[in-house]
Amino acid sequence: MTAAGMRMRPIRLGDVSYPYHYGHDCIDDILAALGEYDADRFLVVTDDNVLALHGEALLEGLRALAPVEVLSLPAGDGMKSLGHLAGHLERAVAAGATRRSVVIAFGGGVPGNLAGVLAALLYRGVRMVHVPTTTVAAMDSVISLKQAINSSRGKNHFGTYLTPQAVYLDVALLRTLPDKQLRSGLCEATKNCLAIAPHAIPAMRKLLADGDLTAPESLLWLLEESLAAKTGVTAKDAREQGSGLILEYGHTVGHAVELCDQKLRGAQGVSHGEAVMFGMLVAARIAAELGVLTADEVAVHDELARALGAPLTVPAGITVDEIMATVRSDNKRGYMTAGPDEAVMVLLRGFGEPLGSPDLPLVTVPLRLVEDVVSGLLPAAARLAEEVAA
Missing domain, CATH: 3.40.50.1970 (Rossmann fold)
Incomplete structure (x- = not known):
């Protein structure tokens, strides 16, 4: 209407x-x-x-x-x-x-x-x-x-x-x-910049550095950029089962962290956007370990996460084993053949450039590599406790 x-x-x-x-x-x-x-x-x-x-x-x-x-x-x-x-x-x-x-x-x-x-x-x-x-x-x-x-x-x-x-x-x-919920949505908008619309990264960095995030013109710019980015990849993939899977960047580990923290803290746990931003930090480090993303590109992920107030380490109280158990049941596994020791993920070879094919921007990643990267992002005290337990 x-x-x-x-x-x-x-x-x-x-x-x-x-x-x-x-x-x-x-x-x-x-x-x-x-x-x-x-x-x-x-x-x-x-x-x-x-x-x-x-x-x-x-x-x-x-x-x-x-x-x-x-x-x-x-x-x-x-x-x-x-x-x-x-x-x-x-x-x-x-x-x-x-x-x-x-x-x-x-x-x-x-x-x-x-x-x-x-x-x-x-x-x-x-x-x-x-x-x-x-x-x-x-x-x-x-x-x-x-x-x-x-x-x-x-x-x-x-x-x-x-x-x-x-x-x-x-x-x-x-x-x-609340500021937490406002920034949660900006994490998803940041995902669109990193994975789909890298031309918008400089403006996003500037907005986060010195802009008024609640100003109508800021919100309208963010909205219009998000609409353009998301519809650009779903116009030919309405069910997001092919090229639209690029929108899942950060979601494999992000969903796991979100679910684990919600079970622990309920509505006080990390928001969806914050969890996805953390998942992007993990994905960027995995891509760097595989030699396809540069240290500078990983640093931009970190800069944006820090500016958004998203977690830079695994939220307190969540173990690596809990995260990995949820990663193993992630709903993207059915899109491509993966072994029992592999996760299916969206990774980038550069801003706006996913690994995999244009029609299926997914790759398999050894679960051991995912676990190692997540372990490296534990808070210092939790990392020491897990090392002692091992």
């Missing part, structure tokens, strides 16, 4: 497309657009933090359009479970949802994924729109058809593909983010 007064960029993923509307201080425009859906009910999938911060801005206006059922849970990756999905589906049906209902993914990438699977399953598919409130969601996860939840063994093991009706972003919502 249209959103007067907002900019619009079409997101083309393979043979499907949907509009991405964005602007500043435009919540009224978003509500006007949602009113055109003729929904008999809105199912708002969110988390308790987003609800407390932004619920009033959206929900009052929504209730003037149609009945609203709010499906909210405590924030954190633990939302993405089969149990919570089942609970939301049962509540939606009990509330009177029909095929005319519209699911609104309101928040970050976690409620967005949960909302996507819910919308795909409810009556075999109902309409869904994204209203992102985090930089991770706005600049990364909503630019995708992938919808997934976690298993007890790893991230995004259960899911499907669903095309949203549209994305509606008010960048003013991003300005209220």
